[in-house]
Amino acid sequence: MFQQRVEDGLVLELPTDVRSIEHAVEYVVSRCGGCQDHAARLRLNFRVGLTEALANAMLYGNGRDPSKRVRVEVTLGPDQIRARVTDQGTGFDPAAVPDPTAPENLAKVGGRGLFLMRKLLDEVSFNDRGNQVTLVLRLDAASPLVRGGAQA
Amino acid sequence: MGFQVSRSDGVTLVDVEGQLIVGNRQELKQKVLEHLENGDRKFVIDFSSTGYIDSSGLGVLVSLSKKIREQGGELRLSSLNEDLRTLFELTKLDTLFRITGTRAEALEGF
Numbered sequence: 001m002f003q004q005r006v007e008d009g010l011v012l013e014l015p016t017d018v019r020s021i022e023h024a025v026e027y028v029v030s031r032c033g034g035c036q037d038h039a040a041r042l043r044l045n046f047r048v049g050l051t052e053a054l055a056n057a058m059l060y061g062n063g064r065d066p067s068k069r070v071r072v073e074v075t076l077g078p079d080q081i082r083a084r085v086t087d088q089g090t091g092f093d094p095a096a097v098p099d100p101t102a103p104e105n106l107a108k109v110g111g112r113g114l115f116l117m118r119k120l121l122d123e124v125s126f127n128d129r130g131n132q133v134t135l136v137l138r139l140d141a142a143s144p145l146v147r148g149g150a151q152a
Numbered sequence: 153m154g155f156q157v158s159r160s161d162g163v164t165l166v167d168v169e170g171q172l173i174v175g176n177r178q179e180l181k182q183k184v185l186e187h188l189e190n191g192d193r194k195f196v197i198d199f200s201s202t203g204y205i206d207s208s209g210l211g212v213l214v215s216l217s218k219k220i221r222e223q224g225g226e227l228r229l230s231s232l233n234e235d236l237r238t239l240f241e242l243t244k245l246d247t248l249f250r251i252t253g254t255r256a257e258a259l260e261g262f
Contacts, residue, residue, distance in 0.1 A: 018174045018175045019175045019176075020175075021173065021174060021175050022171055022173060022175055040235075043203075043204070043235065044204060044235040044238065044239075047203075047204050048204055048205075048206055048239070051173055051174070051204075051206045052206055052207055055173075055174040055206065055207075055208060059174070100243060101243060101244045106244060106245070106247070106248060107214060107218070107248065108214070109211040109212075109214050109215045110207070110208075110211050111207075112207035112210055112211065112243050113206070113207040113208075115207075115242075115243070116206070116207050116239070116242065116243070119242050145238060146238065146242060
């Protein structure tokens with residue numbers, strides 16, 4: 001894993017290898033020194049959200065091609081964490097992904113990654129090409145674990 | 153870190169230590185399917201030592217539950233912490249699995 005510290009953040013270049021995801025996520029979380037007051041949101045929301053973004057980039061974006069890489073740019077601010085994940089694929093249409101909680105999809109093995117990102121992060125946006133996702137987690141004590149106030 | 157398999161009164165217990173995510177889901181699948189092929193039919197996957205699960209981890213549980221049911225068996229999940237319960241509730245997978253608070257409850261009447 002190539003890593004570079006920049007002001008208020010860091011940049012990672014990952015190989016397309018799903019075994020690298022856990023280490024990369026833990027590294028990013030460890031760099032957020034001021035996040036300790038938001039342990040639950042960091043532990044669940046950010047970890048799972050970033051894991052999903054990296055998995056999507058490697059499995060679907062880069063098509064598991066080990067010659068392709070995934071770039072992660074993280075900005076650690078006083079009130080939010082922003083992570084931008086870019087793959088080298090042709091992109092996809094996020095609007096075309098079906099709701100995995102619909103009765104006809106509930107027993108399907110896949111299709112929950114984007115749904116979890118949207119539920120667990122405060123903002124999820126894609127570039128026009130669909131090969132770059134930006135995740136934002138607000139470090140606000142009033143923010144619920146789950147978007148929409150549906151905290152379990 | 154990893155998956156520890158043991159047997160208790162005819163039930164196969166699998167402890168998930170660490171994360172259950174895209175990077176290790178196949179290892180869990182392989183271990184459970186080996187036991188299924190060897191004739192085991194009652195499975196409990198225990199999450200008392202688990203950090204977090206991603207969508208791939210949830211997916212492998214759905215897949216294993218289906219395969220076990222097809223062989224006339226049952227998969228129960230136990231000891232999910234609040235974070236993990238949140239993930240199951242968000243995805244509505246809590247309606248698909250039998251989830252118990254403790255391992256002992258999972259083994260009860262199995």
